[in-house]
Amino acid sequence: MGQSITQKIIAAHQMGGSMTAGEAVDLRIDQTLTQDATGTMAWLQFEAMDVPRVKTDLSVSYVDHNTLQMGFRNADDHRFLRTTAQKFGAVFSAPGTGICHQLHLENFVKPGVTLVGSDSHTPTGGGMGALAMGAGGLSVALAMAGKPYTIPMPQVVRVWLEGELKGWASAKDIILYLLGKLTVKGGVGKVFEYAGPGVRKLTVPDRATICNMGAELGATTSIFPSDDVTKAFLKAQGRKADWMPLQADADAVYDAEIIINLDELVPLAAQPHMPDLVVPVAALAGLKADQVAIGSCTNSSYADLRSVAKIVKGKRVSESTDVCMSPGSKQVLQMLADKGALAHILQSGIRLLECSCGPCIGMGGSPVSAGVSVRTFNRNFEGRSGTKDAKAYLVSPLTAAMVALRGEFSDPATWGKAPKQPSLPKHVPSIQHLFVQPASAGEEVTIMRGPNIVPLEKFPPLAKKLDATVVIKLEDNITTDHIMPAGATITALRSNVPAIAEHVFERVDAEFVQRAKAAGNGIIVARENYGQGSSREHAALAPRHLGIRAVLACSLARIHRANLVNFGIVPLTFVNPADYDKVPADASISIDTDKLLPSANMNIQVKGVGALAVTNDLSEQEVAIIKAGGLLNFVKG
Ligand code: MIC
Ligand code: SF4
Numbered sequence: 323m324g325q326s327i328t329q330k331i332i333a334a335h336q337m338g339g340s341m342t343a344g345e346a347v348d349l350r351i352d353q354t355l356t357q358d359a360t361g362t363m364a365w366l367q368f369e370a371m372d373v374p375r376v377k378t379d380l381s382v383s384y385v386d387h388n389t390l391q392m393g394f395r396n397a398d399d400h401r402f403l404r405t406t407a408q409k410f411g412a413v414f415s416a417p418g419t420g421i422c423h424q425l426h427l428e429n430f431v432k433p434g435v436t437l438v439g440s441d442s443h444t445p446t447g448g449g450m451g452a453l454a455m456g457a458g459g460l461s462v463a464l465a466m467a468g469k470p471y472t473i474p475m476p477q478v479v480r481v482w483l484e485g486e487l488k489g490w491a492s493a494k495d496i497i498l499y500l501l502g503k504l505t506v507k508g509g510v511g512k513v514f515e516y517a518g519p520g521v522r523k524l525t526v527p528d529r530a531t532i533c534n535m536g537a538e539l540g541a542t543t544s545i546f547p548s549d550d551v552t553k554a555f556l557k558a559q560g561r562k563a564d565w566m567p568l569q570a571d572a573d574a575v576y577d578a579e580i581i582i583n584l585d586e587l588v589p590l591a592a593q594p595h596m597p598d599l600v601v602p603v604a605a606l607a608g609l610k611a612d613q614v615a616i617g618s619c620t621n622s623s624y625a626d627l628r629s630v631a632k633i634v635k636g637k638r639v640s641e642s643t644d645v646c647m648s649p650g651s652k653q654v655l656q657m658l659a660d661k662g663a664l665a666h667i668l669q670s671g672i673r674l675l676e677c678s679c680g681p682c683i684g685m686g687g688s689p690v691s692a693g694v695s696v697r698t699f700n701r702n703f704e705g706r707s708g709t710k711d712a713k714a715y716l717v718s719p720l721t722a723a724m725v726a727l728r729g730e731f732s733d734p735a736t737w738g739k740a741p742k743q744p745s746l747p748k749h750v751p752s753i754q755h756l757f758v759q760p761a762s763a764g765e766e767v768t769i770m771r772g773p774n775i776v777p778l779e780k781f782p783p784l785a786k787k788l789d790a791t792v793v794i795k796l797e798d799n800i801t802t803d804h805i806m807p808a809g810a811t812i813t814a815l816r817s818n819v820p821a822i823a824e825h826v827f828e829r830v831d832a833e834f835v836q837r838a839k840a841a842g843n844g845i846i847v848a849r850e851n852y853g854q855g856s857s858r859e860h861a862a863l864a865p866r867h868l869g870i871r872a873v874l875a876c877s878l879a880r881i882h883r884a885n886l887v888n889f890g891i892v893p894l895t896f897v898n899p900a901d902y903d904k905v906p907a908d909a910s911i912s913i914d915t916d917k918l919l920p921s922a923n924m925n926i927q928v929k930g931v932g933a934l935a936v937t938n939d940l941s942e943q944e945v946a947i948i949k950a951g952g953l954l955n956f957v958k959g
Contacts, residue, residue, distance in 0.1 A: 324571025326478045327545055328513045331453040331568075335436050337470040343477045343577065344511070346941045348470035352435040353380045353452075354462050356412075357422045359387035359683070359808070360440035360858055362399050362817035364459030365406040366778055368466050370954060375411040375764055377468030380430060382757075383407040384415040384422035388685055388813045389678045391417070395814040398772025402817070407760060409767035410466075414758035420651030420677040423447070423619035427530050428653055429754060432564040433548030438465045442537045442857040442881060443619050443700065449530030450555075451548030451568045453513075456537060458859035458885040460953050469957070472941070474880075476513045476542040477577035480570075483520025485585035490740045492629075493528035494621060494698070494718035496582065497535040498590040502600030503580075506799060507851045509539030510880060512577075516546045517570060520584045525746060526555035527623035534620045535700045538597040540854060540879055558750050589734045591696075592716040595704040596799065603721050606731035612693035614645045614726040616719055617675070618682040621698035622650030624657045625744050626719040631663035632741040633723035634670035640729025641671075646687055648675040656751045672726070684708035684809035696725045701855060703803045705829045775817045779867060781890050781951040786916040788892070790843035790871050794827060794834055795907040800848050801855035802882060804830050806864055808856075816860060823864040838868040847905050848875040853882025862889045866952075872913060874926075874936065876902055887944045890952035897923055897935035904931050920945050 325333065332341060338348035354376070356364045361383055368376075383403050391397040400417055407414035415425055422439070423446035431437060433451035437444060440459040447454030457471065465471045481500070487493070500514075514536050516529070524532075529546040536544030546552075548568035556565045589603040616622075616630055627649055639645045647667060649655040655677055658664040668674065681687025682699045688708030689695040695707055695714045702714035717725070724737055761767045796804075806812075806822070807829050815822035827834035838844045846852075846865065852875040853861060862885035872892040876899040886893045892915065896902055905911075910929040917924050920942045925933040940948070950956040 324573035326570045326574040328478045347475045348472045351438050351465040351471050353437040355382045355439035358385040360459045364440050364463045367460050367463040371467045373467040376466040381412040383412045385417040386421045386678045389417035395774040401770045405770045409764045411760045421619045424650030433568045443534050445543040446530045446534040448533030448545040455543050456857045460888045478513050479578045480576040481516050482518040482581045484583045486523050487584045490589045490734045491587040492718045493531040495587050495590045497532045498600050501598045505598045509541030514544040589721045594713040604733040607733045609731045611696045611725050613689045613695040615681045615697045617648030618699040620700045621719050624654045628663050628744040630723040631666040635666040639671045639726040643729045645726040646673040648680040649677045653753045698722050703801045706803045708809050783951040784949045788913040788915045790845045791841040792909045793838045793844035796848040798849040799851045802861035805861040823867045826864050844870045846873045850876045854879040857881045859885040862886045888953040894936040901934045
């Protein structure tokens with residue numbers, strides 16, 4: 323029987339487990355990436371493992387999320403990351419060089435490799451034909467230490483692309499279309515593998531856009547074949563030797579198939595506050611925009627920004643709309659300058675921001691009160707922009723440029739002729755020399771810390787019986803932005819867990835922290851898809867610091883579930899989801915944790931209600947990790 327691309331890469335990297343869908347499979351990891359917001363923890367954890375050098379082929383430590391250096395904290399983090407990279411054998415990308423996923427695509431990722439990154443949009447590398455997955459920092463630290471990365475063997479969905487994008491439709495609209503169809507939970511446990519005649523017409527950055535936002539489907543990852551288009555991209559990057567062909571076998575068998583006819587796609591927009599609330603842009607005509615933000619790891623490639631430049635060339639963006647742009651990398655910015663496109667951007671009134679995540683994670687660029695923000699990003703969760711009552715819409719760069727010019731959404735039928743997709747240059751300016759290479763003798767490097775870099779906390783093993791109180795009861799689709807908000811002030815505390823823990827759930831329930839502390843042992847109760855979105859392990863670690871010992875939900879998002887396990891929090895699901903309603907918001911619950919067995923049902927006792935059946939999908943090893951009090955205790959024995 324033939325294999326899909328996903329199966330081929332998994333088979334070539336399998337170190338243990340099983341390739342049967344749903345069962346745990348252990349993978350050898352070729353490359354890792356970390357970014358500053360999750361990286362300080364990941365590197366502290368790596369340091370705690372007492373491994374002198376990373377054991378991967380390549381590990382890169384990027385600084386792109388918080389580059390503001392407002393005060394010493396953030397600057398100290400950057401220095402810590404530079405010195406840990408040099409000591410432990412990772413390449414370091416300094417603040418301002420670019421966004422991790424764009425830089426990794428341009429400079430490092432190769433077809434056929436496995437890549438794990440401490441950022442949920444690591445699947446961007448799927449645009450290059452890599453099996454690229456997001457994970458918590460501790461899982462990445464373990465991969466850097468040469469240990470396998472374990473995932474539930476995903477189902478593989480073939481997304482067959484027919485036809486060709488027409489008019490103003492672009493790659494972003496393909497993934498928005500899928501999100502509208504499948505929802506933010508539609509991809510859980512799945513890899514989306516793209517195939518069909520439409521693939522050839524998509525550039526590597528187009529493919530990367532699609533794979534990037536596959537994260538919003540909850541997917542394990544997304545992947546494209548490696549073909550002549552991939553080869554040309556790598557050649558232009560001066561990386562021809564990194565290319566290899568990679569296609570699914572003609573008789574590969576898939577778990578499901580989706581067919582998209584690209585001819586029929588129109589410009590789409592995701593409405594507030596979820597990436598799956600998708601409507602045609604035409605349906606929003608007349609809606610005024612206070613802000614347009616162009617960039618992020620989804621849409622900050624040269625082609626994306628050159629298209630914007632073509633649209634705004636010789637025109638001025640609306641005076642009542644604040645329009646900003648963050649290029650994905652210094653290479654992109656250099657190319658825009660070389661081609662004269664930067665001049666059109668600047669002359670149009672667009673503000674140029676640093677090559678970093680910027681407004682995407684609320685690092686400046688927050689919209690006005692109750693404002694409408696139109697963004698080329700991938701997430702529009704409530705409050706993520708830094709303005710609680712703002713309404714964020716997610717669109718393609720082409721749509722964003724038209725909204726910027728007109729100051730409002732309008733019907734694409736009135737936009738005239740769409741600009742031609744800019745051809746990718748044959749050679750691009752290299753920025754390889756900007757990456758800081760690891761020291762040849764790591765033992766000679768001293769790690770530089772600051773007062774904000776707080777040593778790791780050691781958690782005790784799980785007690786045989788857990789008596790805990792429900793501290794919060796939540797609805798569907800709670801994101802890690804709800805649990806552990808981002809933004810400049812809070813993200814500066816990522817290496818200081820006691821300090822960042824004071825902000826857990828603050829945008830949802832200002833009294834949460836107080837209640838959690840008072841409870842001693844706490845439980846979080848939620849409905850479906852709890853913990854979707856970012857890979858930030860602080861959304862598990864900070865609640866654990868506050869005494870959260872278990873999460874009881876109808877279902878859990880993949881990366882967050884793994885983070886809960888990593889920090890010794892018991893992830894349980896209701897056998898009967900209707901039991902959610904039976905649990906009082908301040909219930910006292912007793913769990914015989916001694917009886918916690920892999921993938922088995924058990925009863926918990928809810929005071930005043932009685933026994934409720936819960937279950938888990940933990941492997942034997944995961945149960946052992948939780949009982950040890952977390953992954954670090956487990957690996958250190
Ligand atoms: C995000 O887009 O939410 C982030 C910020 O990139 C996160 C990582 C983080 O919280 O540091 C992610 O997606 O994993
Ligand atoms: Fe950065 Fe935004 Fe991409 Fe996250 S989604 S990596 S914050 S640009």
